[in-house]
Amino acid sequence: MAGHMGDKIRSIQNLEIIKTDLENELLYLKGSIPGSRNTEVLIKKAVKNINKLTISEKIEIVEKSKKTKDKKK
Numbered sequence: 001m002a003g004h005m006g007d008k009i010r011s012i013q014n015l016e017i018i019k020t021d022l023e024n025e026l027l028y029l030k031g032s033i034p035g036s037r038n039t040e041v042l043i044k045k046a047v048k049n050i051n052k053l054t055i056s057e058k059i060e061i062v063e064k065s066k067k068t069k070d071k072k073k
Contacts, residue, residue, distance in 0.1 A: 010034040
């Protein structure tokens, strides 16, 4: 029937929080969010314990590897 878009509960894993805006109470997420626009989204910690690196940690690792390559030459 029409008008039931997003009526079912869906779980999406492996979304990454890019940054937060505390003034406007916003979360910037990397990945697709199910449901229609302007609907409520429940965000909670993942059940799986997967150690993923944040973007800032990835950048630090790349910068460290560049420094070590320069020292070897």
